[in-house]
Amino acid sequence: EAQVTQNPRYLITVTGKKLTVTCSQNMNHEYMSWYRQDPGLGLRQIYYSMNVEVTDKGDVPEGYKVSRKEKRNFPLILESPSPNQTSLYFCASRDRVNYNEQFFGPGTRLTVL
Amino acid sequence: GQSLEQPSEVTAVEGAIVQINCTYQTSGFYGLSWYQQHDGGAPTFLSYNALDGLEETGRFSSFLSRSDSYGYLLLQELQMKDSASYFCAVRASSNTGKLIFGQGTTLQVKP
Numbered sequence A: 001e002a003q004v005t006q007n008p009r010y011l012i013t014v015t016g017k018k019l020t021v022t023c024s025q026n027m028n029h030e031y032m033s034w035y036r037q038d039p040g041l042g043l044r045q046i047y048y049s050m051n052v053e054v055t056d057k058g059d060v061p062e063g064y065k066v067s068r069k070e071k072r073n074f075p076l077i078l079e080s081p082s083p084n085q086t087s088l089y090f091c092a093s094r095d096r097v098n099y100n101e102q103f104f105g106p107g108t109r110l111t112v113l
Numbered sequence B: 001g002q003s004l005e006q007p008s009e010v011t012a013v014e015g016a017i018v019q020i021n022c023t024y025q026t027s028g029f030y031g032l033s034w035y036q037q038h039d040g041g042a043p044t045f046l047s048y049n050a051l052d053g054l055e056e057t058g059r060f061s062s063f064l065s066r067s068d069s070y071g072y073l074l075l076q077e078l079q080m081k082d083s084a085s086y087f088c089a090v091r092a093s094s095n096t097g098k099l100i101f102g103q104g105t106t107l108q109v110k111p
Helices: none
Strands: A004-007 A010-013 A019-025 A031-038 A042-051 A054-057 A076-078 A087-094 A108-112 B003-005 B009-013 B018-025 B032-037 B044-049 B053-057 B060-065 B070-075 B084-091 B099-101 B105-110
Touching: A004 A087, A010 A019, A019 A031, A019 A087, A019 A108, A042 B084, A042 B099, B003 B084, B003 B099, B009 B018, B018 B084, B018 B105, B032 B060, B044 B053, B044 B060, B044 B070, B070 B084
Parallel strands: A010 A108, B009 B105
Antiparallel strands: A004 A019, A019 A076, A031 A042, A031 A087, A042 A054, A087 A108, B003 B018, B018 B070, B032 B044, B032 B084, B053 B060, B060 B070, B084 B099, B084 B105
């Protein structure tokens, strides 16, 4: 089954404790993105990647890091999480041909205390 | 700045037709997409318009007018399961992965 997976789905952590949210897709898509969703603010892009070793900042990259060492994986790293990073996070992927249809992962609900 | 405007909430009854509007102001325009998101779930792709006019997919249609920087999603024969949030999104660059999303419209379908 074609899908985007994220782990963990839920995470409660404390300020300053480094964490990584994994994202993996099995559709051989070139493009991958991370979004955060907050009430009233819609989906805001954090980082995106157009291919292996090619990443760029989205609209809200501060406090986040990403890497794209393999085509299928695009982890999101919070080196020193803060309470304002409490949010619902979505990973998404799409291919270079049907670039208008993004496939989203199930989401990761992160709470930073 | 770049922005997309949508109504925050829309309410309609089962069987009715509802239109969700989206106006955009972006540095570039390479297509308007629509996504549906049920409460707590992942957004799922509904439709896409690159050129002016109407695209129909079953009960859902999407329209685009590039000269007016405007589009809408039309939902016909509403069903209770259509209660969800709907987001418009603009691809603002031809060669990057950047999508700009609207804030979303919550549709409530009543019996």
